[in-house]
Amino acid sequence: xxxxxxxxxxxxxxxxxxxxxxxxxxxxxxxxxxxxxxxxxxxxxxxxxxxxxxxxxxxxxxxxxxxxxxxxxxxxxxxxxxxxxxxxxxxxxxxxxxxxxxxxxxxxxxxxxxxxxxxxxxxxxxxxxxxxxxxxxxxxxxxxxxxxxxxxxxxxxxxxxxxxxxxxxxxxxxxxxxxxxxxxxxxxxxxxxxxxxxxxxxxxxxxxxxxxxxxxxxxxxxxxxxxxxxxxxxxxxxxxxxxxxxxxxxxx
Amino acid sequence: xxxxxxxxxxxxxxxxxxxxxxxxxxxxxxxxxxxxxxxxxxxxxxxxxxxxxxxxxxxxxxxxxxxxxxxxxxxxxxxxxxxxxxxxxxxxxxxxxxxxxxxxxxxxxxxxxxxxxxxxxxxxxxxxxxxxxxxxxxxxxxxxxxxxxxxxxxxxxxxxxxxxxxxxxxxxxxxxxxxxxxxxxxxxxxxxxxxxxxxxxxxxxxxxxxxxxxxxxxxxxxxxxxxxxxxxxxxxxxxxxxxxxxxxxxxxxxxxxxxxxxxxxxxxxxxxxxxxxxx
Numbered sequence: 206x207x208x209x210x211x212x213x214x215x216x217x218x219x220x221x222x223x224x225x226x227x228x229x230x231x232x233x234x235x236x237x238x239x240x241x242x243x244x245x246x247x248x249x250x251x252x253x254x255x256x257x258x259x260x261x262x263x264x265x266x267x268x269x270x271x272x273x274x275x276x277x278x279x280x281x282x283x284x285x286x287x288x289x290x291x292x293x294x295x296x297x298x299x300x301x302x303x304x305x306x307x308x309x310x311x312x313x314x315x316x317x318x319x320x321x322x323x324x325x326x327x328x329x330x331x332x333x334x335x336x337x338x339x340x341x342x343x344x345x346x347x348x349x350x351x352x353x354x355x356x357x358x359x360x361x362x363x364x365x366x367x368x369x370x371x372x373x374x375x376x377x378x379x380x381x382x383x384x385x386x387x388x389x390x391x392x393x394x395x396x397x398x399x400x401x402x403x404x405x406x407x408x409x410x411x412x413x414x415x416x417x418x419x420x421x422x423x424x425x426x427x428x429x430x431x432x433x434x435x436x437x438x439x440x441x442x443x444x445x446x447x448x449x450x451x452x453x454x455x456x457x
Numbered sequence: 458x459x460x461x462x463x464x465x466x467x468x469x470x471x472x473x474x475x476x477x478x479x480x481x482x483x484x485x486x487x488x489x490x491x492x493x494x495x496x497x498x499x500x501x502x503x504x505x506x507x508x509x510x511x512x513x514x515x516x517x518x519x520x521x522x523x524x525x526x527x528x529x530x531x532x533x534x535x536x537x538x539x540x541x542x543x544x545x546x547x548x549x550x551x552x553x554x555x556x557x558x559x560x561x562x563x564x565x566x567x568x569x570x571x572x573x574x575x576x577x578x579x580x581x582x583x584x585x586x587x588x589x590x591x592x593x594x595x596x597x598x599x600x601x602x603x604x605x606x607x608x609x610x611x612x613x614x615x616x617x618x619x620x621x622x623x624x625x626x627x628x629x630x631x632x633x634x635x636x637x638x639x640x641x642x643x644x645x646x647x648x649x650x651x652x653x654x655x656x657x658x659x660x661x662x663x664x665x666x667x668x669x670x671x672x673x674x675x676x677x678x679x680x681x682x683x684x685x686x687x688x689x690x691x692x693x694x695x696x697x698x699x700x701x702x703x704x705x706x707x708x709x710x711x712x713x714x715x716x717x718x719x720x721x722x723x724x725x726x727x728x729x730x731x732x733x734x735x736x
Contacts, residue, residue: 259629264552291631301622304645314630317640363626370630 210235210374210404211256215270218248218255218428220263225251227429228270238396238405240419240436242412244456248428249408250298253376256406257293258286274374291318294367298379300359302351307343310351310362314370329369337365338395357388364395375405382410393418412452416440424448489714496711499704505712509676513692514702518709520678524593524686525716527679528672529661531597532604537654539601540608544650547609548616549638561613568606575603576670584671591685596672603667604657611656615649616642648728655724659717665690689713 211233218226226248233239241249254260256272258279271278279289291314302310311330312320320326330347334340339361343354351362360380367375377396381389396405396418409415415422416436423433424445432445443449450456461469507517543560551557579599589595619642627637643650673685674695687695689709696706 257629259625262625262628287631287633290629295629297622297626297629299622301620301626303623303626303641313627313640314632317627317630317632317636367630 208235212273217269221265237420240415240422243425247425293374294372308347333365333369495707499708521692525688532600535601536604544612573666576667579671591673611653615646619645
């Protein structure tokens with residue numbers, strides 16, 4: 206039996222009167238890369254932000270249904286949202302280094318979690334940058350501003366920054382949409398290595414990217430799930446005509 | 458009327474804007490030059506360190522410098538935390554509902570009230586009702602209320618200009634609201650906040666009407682915050698108004714202007730270093 210890490214059942218997300226997700230049913234398995242594809246405004250990003258409850262920050266946010274992560278319904282009132290967000294690290298479409306040094310960017314989350322002591326922070330920063338595939342490029346200039354890095358390096362910095370918080374899940378929201386092919390390849394390489402230790406959900410506008418790195422792929426449309434399955438099946442023999450149409454570029 | 462060609466239009470516009478800038482800078486330079494030319498010859502170490510004698514006709518202005526510093530310091534000490542705190546609350550802790558709009562509107566209205574009205578208010582509340590008398594305390598409190606709207610407004614603008622993505626990133630990394638505000642938002646907003654506070658310091662140093670009602674105009678050296686005092690601005694006003702000594706009045710004015718310029722230049726220097734370090 207496969208180990209289901211995240212179980213989504215009948216989940217809907219509303220902002221005021223607007224419904225962005227519609228009765229989703231979806232399982233995410235441990236240590237897999239789940240690719241989520243779909244046209245713009247299909248609810249892919251909203252889904253990611255429902256998993257770490259970043260949607261809570263939006264006025265009028267309301268949910269129905271359940272999301273169970275490691276056996277716990279994360280929308281129960283006694284859930285520690287701070288702990289939840291540490292457990293599910295998120296990389297955004299636009300790399301957003303904070304206006305501070307490379308070192309301080311990576312150390313930020315760990316510091317907020319209460320980690321102290323130069324030696325321990327040094328170790329965490331180094332380990333995270335190595336896992337994020339950026340260490341070799343920045344090891345001699347950790348004190349320079351994170352804003353001085355190139356776009357691709359900034360995105361790997363953001364990846365390293367969440368690894369420093371010791372998450373179990375990595376959520377990526379179109380992480381390579383603004384990057385060149387070589388930077389994209391570096392991120393994808395990092396993800397393949399990381400799935401050994403993490404469960405990864407990769408939202409992407411680029412269906413080829415899902416085909417390259419995702420173990421399973423889910424197709425979202427208008428806030429609902431059309432189908433999900435092994436990536437090879439989705440791309441070669443989709444069950445739903447809409448999936449086929451999207452993959453052939455007939456819309457989206 | 459025949460329309461001008463775009464090239465001529467551009468030249469006319471450029472000349473017009475250039476003239477406006479020149480007039481603005483010109484007026485500023487003229488005031489500074491005018492005051493300094495009459496005031497600088499009066500300045501000496503003696504003028505700065507001796508207490509006024511004979512109603513200010515002779516002697517220096519030391520006690521009025523102390524009065525100015527004490528009043529401004531107290532006013533900023535009260536107004537800065539209150540104002541910045543209010544701005545943080547308004548921008549970070551509310552959804553921008555009707556209450557927020559009422560508070561913001563109130564603060565803006567407060568900014569438009571003439572300082573002499575604040576003086577009258579301070580006189581009634583602090584000097585007579587609360588029996589603080591004419592004192593640094595009454596003057597400082599009054600001035601603090603006068604400065605609040607500016608500090609709230611400038612801090613709010615500074616906080617709002619921090620990219621929303623910084624907050625999202627901070628939250629997504631498991632920070633609390635307070636950590637996000639203190640470690641991410643405030644450091645990024647600090648240059649703007651400090652600029653607002655410095656403008657307020659300048660304004661408090663020059664404020665006359667509000668203090669004359671509340672801090673009095675005693676020339677002797679203040680000994681506590683319950684002492685009445687006469688800041689430089691009031692000293693200048695009395696010297697000139699009563700015709701006691703025009704040269705000492707200009708001397709006082711010169712010190713005022715130099716102090717305000719000095720504070721501004723120093724702050725922008727420090728701010729630039731800060732910005733370079735953190736971006």
